[in-house]
Amino acid sequence: xxxxxxxxxxxxxxxxxxxxxxxxxxxxxxxxxxxxxxxxxxxxxxxxxxxxxxxxxxxxxxxxxxxxx
Numbered sequence: 595x596x597x598x599x600x601x602x603x604x605x606x607x608x609x610x611x612x613x614x615x616x617x618x619x620x621x622x623x624x625x626x627x628x629x630x631x632x633x634x635x636x637x638x639x640x641x642x643x644x645x646x647x648x649x650x651x652x653x654x655x656x657x658x659x660x661x662x663x
Contacts, residue, residue, distance in 0.1 A: 597654035600645040609637040614654040
């Protein structure tokens with residue numbers, strides 16, 4: 595099973611959000627549909643701009659934290 599670290603943005607030079615997931619396609623759809631009323635829905639962050647694949651959930655989460663730092 596693959597795990598992903600990803601960055602979505604609101605647009606060019608806009609707001610960004612970094613996250614990790616085991617189902618990248620579904621997660622991006624959730625951002626586009628504003629399924630959860632939170633940071634990304636409020637700021638219109640839904641455009642996938644970058645992702646990388648990891649072998650474990652822990653590795654994806656560590657990379658997410660590294661990027662956020």
